[in-house]
Amino acid sequence: MPVATAPAIELIPLRDLAACCAPLTRAAISTPNAESLSRSLKALADPTRLRILSMVAAHDDAEACVCDLTDPLDIAQPTVSHHLKVLVDAGFLTRSKRGTWAYYRLIPGSLDTVSGLLASV
């Protein structure tokens, strides 16, 4: 297409300022931060995992073993182990083995960090 000569009237503006778009008052969350926060929230967005976290937190010293959880949760033991692994990988629990038992402990502040990030979205 050949280049046109200079028109007699104004060029079409790049943005129509009278359109629907309202101005921004602050910056939105960045894409990497949104992906990071969504990964944490995905780990929490399951009723069984919320119950596991709550049951661990409700124990003395915020620590419980798998045998504390399987019976009240009423799901199969491999499923409990699966959910525990998700919560460890997401940084909400630590695992320590003593004898034949595996003890899971809530990482202090981990839930509050996500809670704070969520409130600031």
Added chain:
Amino acid sequence: MPVATAPAIELIPLRDLAACCAPLTRAAISTPNAESLSRSLKALADPTRLRILSMVAAHDDAEACVCDLTDPLDIAQPTVSHHLKVLVDAGFLTRSKRGTWAYYRLIPGSLDTVSGLLASV
């Protein structure tokens, strides 16, 4: 099964206090509450939806129309509409149509409510 006569030694205790199980210090979250909270978290646990919420909140009066979102998100328009519907159904946004445009507004306090519930798990 017939009732046994009184044994000479103690019965097997219902719970072995020397086992792995630590005592509870408080009540854990109820199953219905866990399901309810997880539904809210599922709606938030997606990077695109977090960006949408943040972009809406970043606009004047916490309100934006679909045309404000489609271009910066760089995803197809039906996908944006889908995510907006999820956020409306979950109680984080309201929708109001003015002319051909649909305006979405953040429901004040909705994020803080989930944030507070999460911190108290």
Added chain:
DNA sequence: CTTAAACATCGATAGTTGTCAATATATGAG
């Protein structure tokens, strides 16, 4: 050594979900 208990891992399956192209609906302009 053998056995049992506690827990993790594997493999399969059914259900859910994020995405898009195509299409429908609604609103305003002319």
Added chain:
DNA sequence: CTCATATATTGACAACTATCGATGTTTAAG
């Protein structure tokens, strides 16, 4: 009415996930 624009809905598909049974691994007891 016709046309264009903004948005919603539908249908399809690929990717992910919660669950379980079967099996592997580790530890302690005998």
